[in-house]
Amino acid sequence: MNSLPEHKFRGELRQNEPMARHVSWRAGGPVARAYFPADLDDLADFLRALRHDEPLLFVGLGSNLLVRDGGYQGTVIFTHGKLSTLRLQDDGLIYAEAGVASPKTARFAANLGLAGAEFLAGIPGTIGGALAMNAGCYGSETWNHVERVLMLDRHGERIERSAKDFKIGYRHAGLQSVTDEWFAAAWLRFPVGDKQQSRERIQNLLEKRIATQPLQQPNAGSVFRNPPGDHAARLIEAAGLKGFAIGGARVSEKHANFIVNPDNRATASEIEMLIGQVQAAVKEKFGVELVREVRIVGEHMAIEGMIA
Numbered sequence: 001m002n003s004l005p006e007h008k009f010r011g012e013l014r015q016n017e018p019m020a021r022h023v024s025w026r027a028g029g030p031v032a033r034a035y036f037p038a039d040l041d042d043l044a045d046f047l048r049a050l051r052h053d054e055p056l057l058f059v060g061l062g063s064n065l066l067v068r069d070g071g072y073q074g075t076v077i078f079t080h081g082k083l084s085t086l087r088l089q090d091d092g093l094i095y096a097e098a099g100v101a102s103p104k105t106a107r108f109a110a111n112l113g114l115a116g117a118e119f120l121a122g123i124p125g126t127i128g129g130a131l132a133m134n135a136g137c138y139g140s141e142t143w144n145h146v147e148r149v150l151m152l153d154r155h156g157e158r159i160e161r162s163a164k165d166f167k168i169g170y171r172h173a174g175l176q177s178v179t180d181e182w183f184a185a186a187w188l189r190f191p192v193g194d195k196q197q198s199r200e201r202i203q204n205l206l207e208k209r210i211a212t213q214p215l216q217q218p219n220a221g222s223v224f225r226n227p228p229g230d231h232a233a234r235l236i237e238a239a240g241l242k243g244f245a246i247g248g249a250r251v252s253e254k255h256a257n258f259i260v261n262p263d264n265r266a267t268a269s270e271i272e273m274l275i276g277q278v279q280a281a282v283k284e285k286f287g288v289e290l291v292r293e294v295r296i297v298g299e300h301m302a303i304e305g306m307i308a
Helices: 040-049 100-111 118-122 127-132 193-213 232-238 267-287
Strands: 012-018 028-034 056-059 063-069 074-079 087-090 096-097 146-153 158-161 165-171 172-174 181-186 249-251 295-297
Touching: 040 146, 040 181, 056 181, 063 267, 087 100, 096 100, 100 118, 100 127, 100 193, 118 193, 127 181, 232 267, 249 267
Parallel strands: 028 074, 056 074, 063 295
Antiparallel strands: 012 028, 087 096, 096 181, 146 158, 146 181, 165 172
């Protein structure tokens, strides 16, 4: 996208926006263009005005993302705080737009006396991200509660889809057909429960997270999926990698499936190299191929004619 046609958008368009400000690892290069829509209608207008070959990336809280140091040569749409509608409908469904934080949805459902949404309090991202990766924890997954979703395509058109339109698995939900569409909202169903019990479950879950995860240090949550019948953290710890570091990036001593940036000085390259080192060590020692949960996008930093 070299330029946008003359159009008055209600959102904010920025050039060369540093992505380290917007991802939870606090590392990474700039994005060529960043758009902060005013609301869903404004985002639809913006998409209609884009070139149809423009690389696009939707970002919520940036809690599952690494942008390489060379940056992302495309447009990033930031949804958190922008696609923010959250309401209970007459049919008992919760309508949540893609930019609503998952923990906010958990509290909203609990205060309504609905049960089953408590696990969302442990997902450090937005509903859009939770839908895209079928986020889950403590035995529950997002798509177990999805009635239907609202998608946006490159033309800014709204499309309602049900679960049968998606291939849904462990930490993944993708359209059965190959098409450029992004999650705009979801209608979620939760059974009636006990308000106080739900609040207590959320509190217990948060206390467990604080006790077991390095939440005080920049991180992107669990880096690897759990292999069938095992846990990535157990394998990484058994490989002797707790505390192993490359530059400013380090395998957490508190939870081995977390890579942290404790001093805010890690580069994206160091984090990516550490991810690769962990995969290689676990593969060599146990014969297990760890699969990343985190998404890595963008270009490597070019240094003196070479690729870093």
